[in-house]
Amino acid sequence: MIARITPEALRGAGYPPPDATALAAWREDLAAELEPLAHPARRIMMETAVVNSGGMWIAPGATTWGPHFAELSVGGVHASGNDLDECIAAWIKAVLRAARAAAEVAA
Numbered sequence: 160m161i162a163r164i165t166p167e168a169l170r171g172a173g174y175p176p177p178d179a180t181a182l183a184a185w186r187e188d189l190a191a192e193l194e195p196l197a198h199p200a201r202r203i204m205m206e207t208a209v210v211n212s213g214g215m216w217i218a219p220g221a222t223t224w225g226p227h228f229a230e231l232s233v234g235g236v237h238a239s240g241n242d243l244d245e246c247i248a249a250w251i252k253a254v255l256r257a258a259r260a261a262a263e264v265a266a
Contacts, residue, residue: 183261186234190254198244205247208233218243 214233229246240246
């Protein structure tokens with residue numbers, strides 16, 4: 160039997176939060192947790208977040224036809240890079256940049 164993941168089950172587990180403000184906070188918390196981690200731990204934590212939140216994770220060279228770069232989408236933020244580590248770093252940077260911009264607008 161294949162386990163079915165529903166949006167209700169994800170919200171019940173805390174992935175992703177049900178409204179935009181909570182989603183932004185969840186992304187910022189995840190980025191803050193990922194930022195200081197070294198390569199293997201960062202990749203494992205991001206992969207877990209992708210799976211638990213219903214995100215997207217495409218590794219380069221996963222197929223013979225492409226893509227030749229990494230992509231991921233978590234919590235409504237999409238990033239790409241030459242490899243998975245660069246892609247995760249780009250995602251963190253995008254989330255933190257959006258958080259700073261939102262804070263400036265609110266001020």
